[in-house]
Amino acid sequence: MTEAWSDDLLLSVPMIDREHREILDRATDFGGAVDAGLPKKVLEQRLAAFIGSVDEHFASEEQLMYASAYPDLEAHHAEHNRLFTQLHMVGEEFGSGKIQPGGALGLFLRVWTEQHIVGADQQFGGFLKETGQLGLAGG
Numbered sequence: 001m002t003e004a005w006s007d008d009l010l011l012s013v014p015m016i017d018r019e020h021r022e023i024l025d026r027a028t029d030f031g032g033a034v035d036a037g038l039p040k041k042v043l044e045q046r047l048a049a050f051i052g053s054v055d056e057h058f059a060s061e062e063q064l065m066y067a068s069a070y071p072d073l074e075a076h077h078a079e080h081n082r083l084f085t086q087l088h089m090v091g092e093e094f095g096s097g098k099i100q101p102g103g104a105l106g107l108f109l110r111v112w113t114e115q116h117i118v119g120a121d122q123q124f125g126g127f128l129k130e131t132g133q134l135g136l137a138g139g
């Protein structure tokens with residue numbers, strides 16, 4: 001699998017960019033394991049690592065939204081919850097063998113993550129910049 005990270009995904013919000021990169025690196029690790037035909041146990045571990053990095057990131061991004069009094073916090077939080085539920089479902093179905101490992105799953109994880117970053121996250125990054133609050137995120 002090719003490198004998932006692209007500079008187009010940069011929001012210029014250091015803390016968030018760092019975490020997004022971590023998430024996409026985990027997606028690449030998972031896709032690489034699928035492509036290499038590694039054992040299911042390894043795939044499960046890598047998928048769990050990806051999901052874990054997403055969970056941690058959602059929590060820290062939401063904390064930043066509270067701290068900066070972001071007006072769209074509720075909608076963004078709801079989107080995180082939707083994605084969280086979907087992702088955990090995928091994790092469980094993969095574990096129980098309902099979903100087969102394949103390029104499609106890796107692609108799904110990647111597209112899913114990128115869409116959220118260029119959508120809701122980009123808006124939040126813009127808000128932090130406009131309101132001069134980048135310092136809250138290490139900027």
Ligand SMILES: [Fe+2]
Nearest residue numbers: 061116120121
């Ligand atoms: Fe987000």
Ligand SMILES: [Fe+2]
Nearest residue numbers: 057061117121
């Ligand atoms: Fe994010």
